[in-house]
Amino acid sequence: MGPMAININYYPPCPNPSITIGAHRHCDVSCITLLFQDDIGGLYVRGTKSNNWIHVNPIKGALAVNIGDSLQIMSNDRYKSIEHCVAVDSSRARISILLFVNPKFDSVIGPFS
Ligand SMILES: O=C(O)CCC(=O)C(=O)O
Numbered sequence: 001m002g003p004m005a006i007n008i009n010y011y012p013p014c015p016n017p018s019i020t021i022g023a024h025r026h027c028d029v030s031c032i033t034l035l036f037q038d039d040i041g042g043l044y045v046r047g048t049k050s051n052n053w054i055h056v057n058p059i060k061g062a063l064a065v066n067i068g069d070s071l072q073i074m075s076n077d078r079y080k081s082i083e084h085c086v087a088v089d090s091s092r093a094r095i096s097i098l099l100f101v102n103p104k105f106d107s108v109i110g111p112f113s
């Protein structure tokens with residue numbers, strides 16, 4: 001494994017969440033991402049069977065574990081990098097803390113043989 005990075009995200013409340021983006025839809029480039037969110041909610045993941053967005057209900061003390069692009073490549077698509085996004089709340093600020101576990105910066109990524 002290579003370097004890890006910690007992100008702390010702060011999403012201020014917005015009176016009109018329908019026209020606001022907290023985090024645009026994306027996949028992480030990491031191998032895995034450990035995600036700790038407070039009790040506000042707002043994280044959505046893209047369903048793998050239907051294309052709908054699924055809300056990740058916050059569970060007190062729980063970590064969400066995301067597969068990133070690097071692990072998808074290393075596993076030859078057995079594990080899928082999950083698309084996700086964040087919606088903001090109309091009245092409450094939200095904080096999330098993420099640990100990205102990355103491959104080494106200079107490593108060449110490919111499927112395990
Ligand atoms: O705030 C969140 O729950 C997710 C943030 C995120 O996806 C990211 O920083 O890559």
Ligand SMILES: [Fe+2]
Pocket residue numbers: 026027028084
């Ligand atoms: Fe992300």
